[in-house]
Amino acid sequence: MKILVIEDERKLARFIKQGLEQHGHVADLTHSGSEGLDQIAGGLYDLVLLDLMLPGQTGFEVLQNLRAFGLTVPVMILSALSDPDKVVQGLDLGAVDYLRKPFDFNELLARIRVLQRKGTMSNDVxxxxxxxxxxxxxxxxxxxxxxxxxxxxxxxxxxxxxxxxxxxxxxxxxxxxxxxxxxxxxxxxxxxxxxxxxxxxxxxxxxxxxxxxxxxxxxxxxx
CATH class of the missing domain: 1.10.10.10 (Winged helix-like DNA-binding domain superfamily/Winged helix DNA-binding domain)
Incomplete structure (x- = not known):
């Protein structure tokens, strides 16, 4: 799968990228909401992993713009924000899952597999x-x-x-x-x-x- 990681904490972003690639995925990185939105519009991604507290545009704004532009790529939020209202807001804006930081990487992989089984991502791209x-x-x-x-x-x-x-x-x-x-x-x-x-x-x-x-x-x- 081709996955875009939008995360401004660079050390964490590299860790996620390396872990995804070790499990057979192709992963791209970007560190701001605006750049991430541009990459989604110009690339064929199967999944986006999205932080919420980003420079340029927040994760919430990225989700709003994805909907406005008619882009349907599945988005999983990775965020330290645990306020239930923020979780609900992200899901209401179109995210398919919300994983709180810090997280176990095996849990991230498991959630990706769950999305595949549910058909949230294409059953067979x-x-x-x-x-x-x-x-x-x-x-x-x-x-x-x-x-x-x-x-x-x-x-x-x-x-x-x-x-x-x-x-x-x-x-x-x-x-x-x-x-x-x-x-x-x-x-x-x-x-x-x-x-x-x-x-x-x-x-x-x-x-x-x-x-x-x-x-x-x-x-x-x-x-």
Missing amino acids: VMRVSDLEMHLVAHQVVKNKTPLDLTNREFALLELLMRKAGQLVTKNEIAEKVWAVDFDMGSNVIEVHIYQLRKKLDAVGTTGLIETIIGRGYRLKTA
Whole structure:
């Protein structure tokens, strides 16, 4: 899944991002309400994790503007505010859940799974590129009904490439969105994962799908 985290406490935001990515999700970060709203409008997100006390726009204002703009992405509030009136206000503005800080990360993951089971998020969001199908909720990639055995990191890497099919994806972008923000750009970890992913695609007959743009990054071919 592709998840946007809108949180101005940067250490907590990085912790959430890293935890989500370790469980196979692609996570983006932003630290203000205004920037978050812009990213939601311009990106295809399956879920937004939203703090309430934000610079630019509060979380309440973000929810109001999402409704005004007709944006229907599910939003889970993560907030230290425990006033029942604030909880009710956030839910009335369209949030699908409210998790109080500090929280156990396993509880956050469990609540995300509950939303999936309830159908709050699409029951089976499917992306298709070439002869591949990626089932985001089922966390599975198939070719002609043959599943690929991908690690969480390989799945997140392929998801990023598929979301930007036909476009250049730089190593910096891969490092930021698939690995942690403190990723060592001097390592060859990305190249190793690309190599392993290519091997698994080759094994099911999908060859040459990932194109290397020398010195710049990678591109997933669309035909």
